[in-house]
Amino acid sequence: MRLDDKIYAVKRVQFKDKENRVLKEVKSLSKLDSNFVVKYYNSWTEGKHLYIQMEYCPQTLADVLKDKERAFGRQSPDESMTVFEYFMSCELFRELLQCLEYLHNQNPKVIHRDLKPSNILISRTITNNTFIKLGDFGLATEHHRPSNSHTRGAGTPDYMAPEVHLYNTYDCRADVYSLSLPNGPPVIKYWKRLASGQSIMT
Known part of the structure; x- marks a missing residue:
């Protein structure tokens, strides 16, 4: 997890049936680095949940x-x-x-x-x-x-x-x-x- 004074968006997803889709999202975001795509920072698991830390966009x-x-x-x-x-x-x-x-x-x-x-x-x-x-x-x-x-x-x-x-x-x-x-x-x-x-x- 990135810890600083910035605001980040954290997506919390329970594995279960969405496991493949969630892992695919992490893989896609980690490969894309552009102003045109929400920036990916980190991901980690806690219990049955995956957390994805991303750039925060308010709207x-x-x-x-x-x-x-x-x-x-x-x-x-x-x-x-x-x-x-x-x-x-x-x-x-x-x-x-x-x-x-x-x-x-x-x-x-x-x-x-x-x-x-x-x-x-x-x-x-x-x-x-x-x-x-x-x-x-x-x-x-x-x-x-x-x-x-x-x-x-x-x-x-x-x-x-x-x-x-x-x-x-x-x-x-x-x-x-x-x-x-x-x-x-x-x-x-x-x-x-x-x-x-x-x-x-x-």
């Missing part, structure tokens, strides 16, 4: 999306964005694309597989003009070669690419699709209807 994108109308002075979600809100939205998305570019440029490439607002963290400080970081790598996997594709459905259903949701082959592009759905749920109903054989045309 997530989910927090921002929940309060954005009030924060930007809009009376309802139906009102048009203000210029400042539009600028901030573009900046957030630009940084998210940089985060993905970092993961997908690793050797081997890393597919996050669980991109959603609660796993997109906002740093307390701006470093190299960035303040967005990716967290929760428990479902991340390595993509070793262009011909290597995956079929295991993994992630949060509301943010899965259709090919992941339907257990078809997929690659790094599934992350790009997830990133395009900051509000997720409106499209999941179409995937469920498609998976059940229903027509998506109305």
